[in-house]
Amino acid sequence: MSLLKIFQLNASYGAIQALYDINLDVREGEVVALMGRNGMGKSTTVKSICRLIPSHGEMHFAGHDLQVLPSHRAAQLGIGLVPEGRRCFHSLSVYENLISAHRSGFWNFRKVIKLFPKLGERRAQKAISLSGGEQQMLAIGRALMTNPKLLILDEATEGLAPLIRQEIWAVISKLKDQTGLSILVIDKSINELKAVCDRVFIVERGKTVWKGSAAQISTKVVEDFLGV
Amino acid sequence: MINEKYFNSVIVLLLLLVPAWATASDEPFTITLITRAVVFSLAAVGLNIALGLGGLVSLGHAVFFGLGGYAMGILAFHAQTYSALFEWPFLIEGTKSMPLIWLVALIFCSIAASLIGFLSLRTSGVYFIMITLAFGQMFYFFSISWPKYGGEDGLSIYVRNGFPGLNTLIPLHYYGLCLVMLFLALWFSARLKKSPFGLALNAARQSPERVETVGLNGKRLKLIAFVISGAITGLAGALFADLNRFVSPTMFSWQTSGEIMIFVIIGGVGRLFGPVTGALVFVSLEHFLGGINDYWHVYLGLFLLGIVLLGKGGLVGILCGKEKINA
Numbered sequence: 001m002s003l004l005k006i007f008q009l010n011a012s013y014g015a016i017q018a019l020y021d022i023n024l025d026v027r028e029g030e031v032v033a034l035m036g037r038n039g040m041g042k043s044t045t046v047k048s049i050c051r052l053i054p055s056h057g058e059m060h061f062a063g064h065d066l067q068v069l070p071s072h073r074a075a076q077l078g079i080g081l082v083p084e085g086r087r088c089f090h091s092l093s094v095y096e097n098l099i100s101a102h103r104s105g106f107w108n109f110r111k112v113i114k115l116f117p118k119l120g121e122r123r124a125q126k127a128i129s130l131s132g133g134e135q136q137m138l139a140i141g142r143a144l145m146t147n148p149k150l151l152i153l154d155e156a157t158e159g160l161a162p163l164i165r166q167e168i169w170a171v172i173s174k175l176k177d178q179t180g181l182s183i184l185v186i187d188k189s190i191n192e193l194k195a196v197c198d199r200v201f202i203v204e205r206g207k208t209v210w211k212g213s214a215a216q217i218s219t220k221v222v223e224d225f226l227g228v
Numbered sequence: 229m230i231n232e233k234y235f236n237s238v239i240v241l242l243l244l245l246v247p248a249w250a251t252a253s254d255e256p257f258t259i260t261l262i263t264r265a266v267v268f269s270l271a272a273v274g275l276n277i278a279l280g281l282g283g284l285v286s287l288g289h290a291v292f293f294g295l296g297g298y299a300m301g302i303l304a305f306h307a308q309t310y311s312a313l314f315e316w317p318f319l320i321e322g323t324k325s326m327p328l329i330w331l332v333a334l335i336f337c338s339i340a341a342s343l344i345g346f347l348s349l350r351t352s353g354v355y356f357i358m359i360t361l362a363f364g365q366m367f368y369f370f371s372i373s374w375p376k377y378g379g380e381d382g383l384s385i386y387v388r389n390g391f392p393g394l395n396t397l398i399p400l401h402y403y404g405l406c407l408v409m410l411f412l413a414l415w416f417s418a419r420l421k422k423s424p425f426g427l428a429l430n431a432a433r434q435s436p437e438r439v440e441t442v443g444l445n446g447k448r449l450k451l452i453a454f455v456i457s458g459a460i461t462g463l464a465g466a467l468f469a470d471l472n473r474f475v476s477p478t479m480f481s482w483q484t485s486g487e488i489m490i491f492v493i494i495g496g497v498g499r500l501f502g503p504v505t506g507a508l509v510f511v512s513l514e515h516f517l518g519g520i521n522d523y524w525h526v527y528l529g530l531f532l533l534g535i536v537l538l539g540k541g542g543l544v545g546i547l548c549g550k551e552k553i554n555a
Contacts, residue, residue: 050441052437052440052441070440070445071437071440071441072439072440072443072444072445072446073443075440075441075442075443075444076443080442081441081442083438083441087435087438089427089430089431089434089435089438089439090434091430091431091434092427092430092431096427096430097431099424099427100424100427100428100430100431100439100442100444101442101443101444102424103443142442143442145442146442146443
């Protein structure tokens with residue numbers, strides 16, 4: 001069953017239309033990748049799902065019509081966003097960042113710390129004083145604390161050191177294998193995505209132009225839709 | 229830099245020692261003066277919850293200060309004239325009991341803050357400042373034009389209201405009462421800041437969008453903060469009116485709103501003892517400079533300018549530095 005179903009989604013920033021025809025679905029327990037070149041509408045799609053910008057078209061999440069909900073309600077239904085550029089609550093400590101987002105469920109402070117031991121070492125430190133990688137872990141941890149049904153990772157490995165990227169990818173596959181969480185990943189690293197993703201959607205100029213399993217991504221697909 | 233904990237302890241000691249000294253040297257006026265500072269502190273502790281935690285620059289907190297004042301004034305007025313507030317649909321009489329007056333003040337201020345907050349929080353920034361200011365002026369002119377309760381002349385209450393077990397007419401007793409209320413409010417606001425609600429509010433102040441994505445309703449958090457803030461300032465209003473045994477529309481004026489904000493800014497926005505420090509400094513300046521020159525506000529202005537230019541953290545920020553990272 002589809003947890004998230006998007007059909008003919010379109011959205012605009014003022015007079016400029018960014019999305020024309022996005023079609024996408026995420027099933028329960030599935031890791032789905034949303035790919036495409038820069039400026040093609042990946043982040044706009046995420047913002048639409050999280051109700052941060054107005055959009056038109058069909059958008060259903062766990063049996064609810066997302067289009068009629070304000071963003072905090074969408075999050076309460078179980079959409080956990082790890083936003084692009086991390087966006088932690090800078091003036092709060094690691095512990096406070098996590099606690100402020102907590103909603104009851106499987107994930108709690110102890111389990112997040114177990115997943116990211118580094119956050120445990122830094123629990124009293126303010127988010128602004130963390131390194132980029134630690135902030136990314138904190139952003140993921142914060143999203144998990146809301147006990148989401150769907151985790152959305154928007155460019156979660158962008159601009160991070162290779163070792164940290166590896167750690168984040170390891171966590172993503174751990175989440176997939178051990179908790180069966182549905183995940184929507186936006187990323188550009190094809191090889192890492194192939195290792196964890198069940199299915200891939202590619203967008204170009206605001207439209208879904210390709211979908212298939214990760215294994216089906218051929219050199220031609222990469223050249224046509226992803227290569228620079 | 230002084231450790232903030234030591235600084236706060238010094239302020240607490242000051243609040244305990246000054247009245248002790250005043251009693252020993254038979255200076256009841258000093259007690260009245262520091263009671264005034266304590267009541268102002270309480271009002272500012274209230275505003276600090278909206279301003280410091282919620283980032284809501286409210287230039288209308290005089291509404292709550294005044295409502296608290298008039299809650300006391302109106303109830304005590306009916307009690308001293310032996311007239312009923314309402315006879316229909318049921319009889320409501322005045323009262324001279326402080327706990328009852330405080331309860332009424334808290335309830336009315338919460339209702340007013342919910343309504344004002346609900347409407348004002350649709351805006352932000354300069355518009356929020358302006359709309360809260362406009363509400364303040366509405367209450368100010370309403371109180372002036374309502375002759376039943378003194379209109380422009382205000383209401384005098386002959387005897388200070390009573391509190392069970394205390395003789396509130398003795399300055400030291402009344403001071404103690406106000407001080408306990410201040411400490412309770414400080415304790416509450418320290419707890420609030422560290423509570424999940426306070427943390428979420430802190431996050432919402434920085435970025436409403438970010439808290440929405442973790443399922444928190446930023447606007448509602450701010451509204452709750454505004455209501456709590458208004459209620460505490462309202463309590464201070466009731467105490468202030470009882471201190472002077474007099475209420476007038478001045479309590480509603482925008483100067484009052486400005487002064488409450490000045491206490492917070494002088495002391496340090498968002499700092500626990502900022503409002504107390506600010507109010508103590510303000511009342512000292514008012515007393516000592518006001519004694520020298522009628523135009524003492526000029527010096528206050530210069531002082532405020534200095535504080536704002538020296539650093540955003542107010543006096544607490546200048547003396548104790550930024551809030552500790554590992555709090």
